[in-house]
Amino acid sequence: MNRTLTALVALSLCVPAAANVPPPLDLAQRADLALASDNHAYAFIEGLTTEVGPRQAGTEAEARARAWAVEWLKQYGFENIAIEPFMMDTWVPGDIAHARVTGPFAQDLEVLPLGNSAATPVGGIEAEVVYFRNVDELRAAPDGSLKGKIAFISHAMSRTQDGSQYGFAGPARWVGAGIAASKGAVGAVIKSVGTDNHRNPHTGGTSFPDGITPIPAGALSLPDAANLERMFARAKGRPITLRLEMNPRQLGPKESGNVVGEIVGRNPSLPPVLLACHIDSWWNAPGAFDDAAGCGIIIAAARSVAESGRPLRTIRVLLAGAEEVGLFGSTAYSKAHLAEPIAVGIESDFGADRIWRFDSNFRETNPVLHKKIASAVARFGVSSGTDVAGGGADLNIVRDQKGALIDLQQDGTRYFDLHHTPDDTLDKIDIVQLRQNVAVWTQVVGILANEETAILTGTPIPAAPAIMQSN
Structure with missing residues (x-):
């Protein structure tokens, strides 16, 4: 961590710092700093793929990944960290x-x-x-x-x-x-x-x-x-x-689980902003693109927002388990928390290459907010799309609540060269493109987490796109 980031973390955590330390950067400056120098997302990907490796759902390796992620969230100042277990029928190769x-x-x-x-x-x-x-x-x-x-x-x-x-x-x-x-x-x-x-x-x-x-x-x-x-x-x-x-064989019911953590907002009574990814991978690769990258991006962005000042709304991260084998973690999370309103959901699960388009399902019902986000991310080369966002695979709870969704579309040109293969390894991560993801997410999440009014959607939410229906 460089000196500037150390100082910013100290300020955000209310740790006394030297008198000559500059004031915290605002949200746009934090996003620009992420674009230039953020290494938190890469460090997460490197650590998870090195210390845990492949993380087949329902296995001991996936359990180690959950424990590893909990320690990471603790280290970076998240609160209300928990593992939420569930049972699933487990297949091994x-x-x-x-x-x-x-x-x-x-x-x-x-x-x-x-x-x-x-x-x-x-x-x-x-x-x-x-x-x-x-x-x-x-x-x-x-x-x-x-x-x-x-x-x-x-x-x-x-x-x-x-x-x-x-x-x-x-x-x-x-x-x-x-x-x-x-x-x-x-x-x-x-x-x-x-x-x-x-x-x-x-x-x-x-x-x-x-x-x-x-x-x-x-x-x-x-x-x-x-x-x-x-x-x-x-x-x-x-x-x-x-x-x-x-x-291959079926092992019967085995335990999997979701990992959750929060950056608690100034007004915890407001519905939170939910950021999702999945912690599991197939057995044949360490899953750097799919989806260690997504988890690294959302955690780094949440911390980056916090370093610009405590947000109004709570930012909750969901590292879902057992996504690859049937979205069991997403289903379990929705079942357990359906009565708890979510303000808006976003997921990162399409690698680590640059974000090129922004879509929401409130373009027509909340055009002011949609335009505000579109304007803020344009400087990162992100266009405003016209599709109705359907959300990622691990956002079942938001779809079930008929809530607000955002899709930050990543460049998938090379994604299916690596998807579910032994080639999905750390060396495929392009640090420049990864930082652009964190910068865009920082900007978007920061705007949403400081939105005072309800983020409503009256636009019908489609079923999860075909790309998300099965992994």
Whole structure:
């Protein structure tokens, strides 16, 4: 921490400081300082990924992450810090994941199991593969047509700034295995839902309809999926066979939990500003982008606002657990706190690259506040959007309350190169872009936390965007 920040922290915590220390910076100056030099968010990401690493929901590693986050919040002056536990059905990936084309072009493929999928028998399964270019082709397959076969489900995802292609390609993972199982398949493999060219499969959750027994399901790396597609083009009608072996398992109910902490406002009776992220990750990566970065951003921004003076409203941070495997933390938090009004909710869960657009769901119902925020963040290169904000995955409580939401849209161009892969590591964090996030969040949160009037919304809030419905 440099001398200026040390002095500011001392002042904000009412610690006596030297007489020549300048007065605290105002909100805009704090935001500008964050842009120039903030390292708190990076320090959080570095610490969590180094000292805890991968944080699969419901496991001992996720519990260590909660304890680690509690100590961090204490160190940085948060109050009312708590772990709020809940129980969840817990799936773990096992330690075997093999896929091999056995004919006619015999070779190994890189594969990872999908969350909630079943294990193969010991030694694996071997069956003919049926290729579907997308989920719609799979849906159109006759009932029973996949009996005894393995479905291979592809897609044509491309990079976008707003991440909208996730909603287009995501069903291959979200529902593909379940549809294949309902048509008799003994297994399924998908082209990873991602945009990189590394031999790293992108894992993530899948689901099975009620009454359908889960089957073994895995994600192939994008280069291996492309190779399999070329095999089908070259086979000229000859059957392609695949041997698949994986040993994930269900552990039954295990404890997860949410971590909460507050910067208590001058008027704690006012509904708080809720800042959300998620603390868990998949087992195959330390989750620097997804979502250690988001937690680092919201904590750094909350502290930055406090260092400009105690805000009117309380700022509450929610580090949700078990997001990746089904938004269990978000659901549990809403169930436990639904009767407690939230002024406005914001989430950071789309990496650490620059914020480029601001949306709210009160653009029409509170245009003065919307314009005030838009004007304040314009100097950081953030435009004012016209979409109705739907909020992030861990803001169920705000959607359930039909409350005010803000989306600070991050640049997702490279997000799906890293998403749910072993490549989601600390070295991918761009410190300049990370600081821009903290600066924008500082400005926005500071305005909201000092808003005296109710932040009302009469605009219908849409369901969580497709990009947020499943991870």
